[in-house]
Amino acid sequence: MELHDKTVHELCDMLDNNETTSVELTKACFNRIKDVEDKVQAFITITEDAALKQAEETDKKRKNGEVLGILHGIPMAIKDNMCTEGILTTCGSKMLSNFVPPYTSTAVNKLNTAGCILLGKTNMDEFAMGSSTENSYFKKTKNPWDLNRVPGGSSGGSAAAVAACEAPFSLGSDTGGSIRQPAHYCGVVGMKPTYGSVSRYGLVAFASSLDQIGPFTKDVHDMALILSTITGHDPKDSTSYPREYPDFTKALNQDVRGMKIALPKEFFGKGINEEVKSAVMNVAKKYESMGAKVEEVSMPMSDYALPVYYLIACAEASSNLARYDGIRFGYRAQDVESLDDLYKKTRSEGFGDEVKRRIILGTYALSSGYYDAYYKKAQQVRTLIKKEFDDVYKNYDMILTPTGPTVAFEFGQNSDNPLEMYMNDICTVPINIAGVPAMSMNCGFDSKGMPIGMQLVGKHFDEFNILKLAHAMEKELGLNNKSKL
Amino acid sequence: MQITRKDVLHVSKLAKLYLNDNEVDKFTKNLSDIVNFADRLNGIDVSGVSPTAAILPLQNVFREDKIEKSMDREKILQNAPEKSYGCFWVKNKIVE
Numbered sequence: 201m202e203l204h205d206k207t208v209h210e211l212c213d214m215l216d217n218n219e220t221t222s223v224e225l226t227k228a229c230f231n232r233i234k235d236v237e238d239k240v241q242a243f244i245t246i247t248e249d250a251a252l253k254q255a256e257e258t259d260k261k262r263k264n265g266e267v268l269g270i271l272h273g274i275p276m277a278i279k280d281n282m283c284t285e286g287i288l289t290t291c292g293s294k295m296l297s298n299f300v301p302p303y304t305s306t307a308v309n310k311l312n313t314a315g316c317i318l319l320g321k322t323n324m325d326e327f328a329m330g331s332s333t334e335n336s337y338f339k340k341t342k343n344p345w346d347l348n349r350v351p352g353g354s355s356g357g358s359a360a361a362v363a364a365c366e367a368p369f370s371l372g373s374d375t376g377g378s379i380r381q382p383a384h385y386c387g388v389v390g391m392k393p394t395y396g397s398v399s400r401y402g403l404v405a406f407a408s409s410l411d412q413i414g415p416f417t418k419d420v421h422d423m424a425l426i427l428s429t430i431t432g433h434d435p436k437d438s439t440s441y442p443r444e445y446p447d448f449t450k451a452l453n454q455d456v457r458g459m460k461i462a463l464p465k466e467f468f469g470k471g472i473n474e475e476v477k478s479a480v481m482n483v484a485k486k487y488e489s490m491g492a493k494v495e496e497v498s499m500p501m502s503d504y505a506l507p508v509y510y511l512i513a514c515a516e517a518s519s520n521l522a523r524y525d526g527i528r529f530g531y532r533a534q535d536v537e538s539l540d541d542l543y544k545k546t547r548s549e550g551f552g553d554e555v556k557r558r559i560i561l562g563t564y565a566l567s568s569g570y571y572d573a574y575y576k577k578a579q580q581v582r583t584l585i586k587k588e589f590d591d592v593y594k595n596y597d598m599i600l601t602p603t604g605p606t607v608a609f610e611f612g613q614n615s616d617n618p619l620e621m622y623m624n625d626i627c628t629v630p631i632n633i634a635g636v637p638a639m640s641m642n643c644g645f646d647s648k649g650m651p652i653g654m655q656l657v658g659k660h661f662d663e664f665n666i667l668k669l670a671h672a673m674e675k676e677l678g679l680n681n682k683s684k685l
Numbered sequence: 686m687q688i689t690r691k692d693v694l695h696v697s698k699l700a701k702l703y704l705n706d707n708e709v710d711k712f713t714k715n716l717s718d719i720v721n722f723a724d725r726l727n728g729i730d731v732s733g734v735s736p737t738a739a740i741l742p743l744q745n746v747f748r749e750d751k752i753e754k755s756m757d758r759e760k761i762l763q764n765a766p767e768k769s770y771g772c773f774w775v776k777n778k779i780v781e
Contacts, residue, residue, distance in 0.1 A: 302760035396741045409739050438746040439739065507723040518700060525701075528773055529764035539775065540701070548703040556702055560693065560712055561719055563700040577726050579736030584729070586737060619718050635740030 203228035204365045205682065208274055208422040211368060215262070215273050222262070222273030225368075226255040226317050229275045233319070233366045236685055239347055241339045242361040244280050245288050246320040251275065254317050261315075271429060272315030277367035279358045280321040281328055282308050282413070283402035291404045292324040292336040292354075295524050295531050295550035305402020306434045307371060307413045314429050319367050322357030326552045327521065328378055328406045330354050331624040334615055335554045343385060344683040345650055349608040352382030355416070359386040362416045364685050369426055370416045375407050376509050377604070377628025379414045380640035384603035384653025387642040387681050389417045389670070391427060394661045395635035396441035399434030407516035408439070410509075410632040418681065420641065420671040424448035427663060443661065451667035457491030459669065460596045464499040467601035467627055479644035479652040480602045486676050487600070487669070497596070501588045504581050505630035510622060511565050511578035512633070517555075518562030524550060557618060582633050589634040593659045598669055601627050603640040603653035627655060637663045641670050642681050651681070686724060688717040 203211075203225060214220045230248055237243060258273045278284065281291045283301035290296045304312065312318070325335035333341045333356025341356045343349040344364040351360040355372030359382035362370050372379040374392035383390025391414045398413045405411065415426040431445040463484055468477055488494045526532035526546030533545035551559070565574040592599060604627055614621040631638040636657055643654040654673075658666045693713045697704045704712065758771055767774040 299764055302756060302763055396743070435748060439741065439743065441741055441743065504726060504729065507726055510719060511723055522701075526766065527775060530766075532766035536776075542775070543701045544703050547701055551702075556704075556708070557712060557715055559700050559702065560696050561716060564688075564692070564696045564716060564720070567696060567699060574720075574723060576736055577731060578723075579738060580731035580734045581726055581729055582737040583734050584731070586740065618715050619722060 204232040206368070207418045208271070208368045208425055211274055212270055212425075222255040222258040222317060223252065225273065226251050226275050226319070229319055229367060236364050236366065239342060239685065240344055240360050240364045240366065241341045242322055242357040242364065242366055243277070243320045244290055244292070244323050244338050244357070247287060247318055251317050251319055258315055258317065267315070269314035269429065270425060271311065273317065274315070274368060275317045275319050276311060277319050277322050277358060277361045277370040278308055279324055279355050279370070279372045281324060281373055281404040282371060283404070284308055284318065284321065287318070287321065289321065289404070290338070291328070292326040292338065293550065293552065293555070294337045296404075297337065297531065299530055301402070303402060306399035306436060307430045308402070310430050310432070322355070322361055322370060324357055325354035325554070327404070327517070327555050328354040328373055328375055329517070329554050329558055331377070331381060331621055332609075332614065333357065333382075334611065335552060337552060340611065343608050344685045345387060346608070349610050349650070350385065352385035352608060354378040356382050358416050359383055359388055359390065362386070362388045362418060363683050368418070369422055371413055371430070372416055373403055373411055373413050374632065375410045375513060376632050377625045379416065380628050380638060380653070380655060381604050381624060383416060383640040384651070385608035387651030387683065389420055389423050389639065389641050391415055391423055391639040391663070391666070392631065392637060393427065393431060393663055394637040396439055397431045397445065397637070397661065397663070399432070399437040399440045401434055401436040405520040407513040408520060409516060410513055412632075420667060420674050421449070421452055423639070424451060424667050446664055448664060448667055451664045452671045454668045454672070455491075456487065456669055456672045459492045459598065459665070461487055461492050461494045461669075462497040462592050462596040462599045463494060464497050464502065464592070464599060464601060466499050466502045471605045471623065471626065472602055473606045475646040476602045476604070476606060476652050480600065480654050483643045483654050483673060484600060486673065490672060490676065494600075495596075497592055499588050499592065501581070501585045502630045505585055505633055506622060506626055508578045508581045508585065509625070509629035509633060510561065511574050512582065514558045514562030515565045515575050516562070518559045518566065521555070521559055526550075554618070585630060586634045589636055597659075597665055599657040601655045601657065603627055603655040607646050607650035607652060631657055636660055637666060639666050639670060641674065642679060643673070643677060644679070686720055688713055688720055692716070
């Protein structure tokens, strides 16, 4: 096994035992990037010189006995919608193709402070709007398991970078499934933490009441390590929740006997591929044999989650994206006639198709005469969806579902029909609407060898039990999660 | 509900977007599809249900009223397409 194949916790142990150095690890990642990046196309920006310099400094500190944290010297990749001071942050858009942030987002800052090394910024659907990363202004990222298929989206670059072993771990963001769905497609672990547990300061806003940053890792142990580092209250984000966040590694190697797991039948119904369904049902049976109690429940409101999600997310996006006016930062159109012309020309030239489509839907849902019928109605149904989750959690510790209706699809398959593309999010959007935490983890493969993800959905701030159940199942399944790339 | 080209043109004006004829056609169809899909919410009785804007029980988050260091002007201006005299700069064609 080569260095780039190893997990974060294996690399941490090697660093602690002086079996390797951060420079060696960082070089191993860049060598891997040189070998496979032509095929995978996971990165928009690669920061090799800065990374090697930072790795040298990190090694020097370690030599002097100054270890910043558990992750001291571990390389990472970051989705290109998180601000990194002095490093291009494009959000996958022409609008921000020249944007070099003057500050660093809190989540990335926490990892920097813990001693992590930034390898580069990863590709994504423009402004995180999409389910395949095909909406990036820059390039199309390929699925490392099958280069003819999409990696999922919107954090497709971050998922593919970990699946292709270009980076030991990465960060993504999830508004309606943008971490979990690409994790499912690429056979890695991806977590959307509870809304409010990871600061959104410095994350380019898409839909502020739904967006949340989270990690992609190769296994559950790594997820516990990264999550322990990035969670926490941040005064710079007024929606960040002040509470104690646990050491999530304590969730590993625990007994799951007596835990109560709900299987909502609506998540296993129409449109869910049979192979996906049977892989997740296999997991449910295994949990039962491990001593957990598994029962079918009904969550009928989840059938309404998709329209609620698209109304709320697009309304918030139309408001958030009003800031792109060509005046203070980002792209500015030339040869304009007036201020209004400057705004309109800048936005028409700077935004891609999907972003325009969502701005138009969101503006429509907020416009006079339609606000009550669409936006307010969606927010009221949001209350009912959240209540349905609360009701299930009165009797159960966890909800188990597939992460998506199918495995990764081929390029172009859904790109002509927005509504069909949106259907890929059917299992993931209810979670953002309710604000609860959820994680996708590989639980098997279909007949063509494509990974299948299972989704564990916990109570608010109960990432701990998600990791506990996930780690137990990871050990039980013992799958080889490595793509052949 | 049927969305017309006129609706899309009205909304694009509100959103400060120019759309060409192709885009107007395409977005009229897309918006109709999505709005029709959203109309399935009409069957739900929401009388007396209060809307949820945010999921956490956080309200009125204040900070201490004390002066802290803010970002340098140069840093704030570093991404401006045009700047002059320490300000964002827009050509004076803005007078209509």
